[in-house]
Amino acid sequence: MELTDEMLTEISYVNISKYRTKVMKSLDGEVLIPTQISENSGIRTNHVSKVLSELKAHELIECINPEFRKGRLYRLTEKGEEIVENLE
Numbered sequence: 709m710e711l712t713d714e715m716l717t718e719i720s721y722v723n724i725s726k727y728r729t730k731v732m733k734s735l736d737g738e739v740l741i742p743t744q745i746s747e748n749s750g751i752r753t754n755h756v757s758k759v760l761s762e763l764k765a766h767e768l769i770e771c772i773n774p775e776f777r778k779g780r781l782y783r784l785t786e787k788g789e790e791i792v793e794n795l796e
Contacts, residue, residue, distance in 0.1 A: 711794065715790065715791070715794070718766060718768065718787070718791050719791055719794050719795065721766065722763075722768070722791055722795060723795060723796065725759070727749075727751055727755055727756075727759045728759055728762065728763060729795060730749035730750070730751055731745055731749055731751065731756060731759045731760065731763065731769075732763065732768065732769075732784070732788065732791065732792050732795065733749075733792060733795065734748035734749045735769060735782060735783060735784050735788070735792075736784065736789075736792045738783070739772065739781050739782070739783045740781070740782060740783075741779050741780060741781060741782070742756045742757055742760065742780065742782070745760075745782070760782060763788070767785055767787055767788075768784065768785060768787060768788035768791055769782050769783065769784055769785060769788050770782070770783060770784075770785050
């Protein structure tokens with residue numbers, strides 16, 4: 709698959725932060741709450757929340773139950789899945 713400039717920019721955006729990379733990889737093929745992402749990636753929960761909002765702003769992940777205050781479920785978007793496939 710040919711990578712567009714936009715895709716390359718997003719891959720670079722994720723790659724420059726090891727937190728973003730770890731969060732993306734832990735969501736690969738999974739639907740998780742922030743605590744699980746934190747446990748999988750070894751990143752403290754407060755950092756996970758910040759990274760999740762950054763990735764959401766880039767449309768790489770989505771929250772499938774945003775109406776919940778606790779236990780929000782996150783997964784990769786199609787765009788996010790393509791990015792994970794191309795991460796180092």
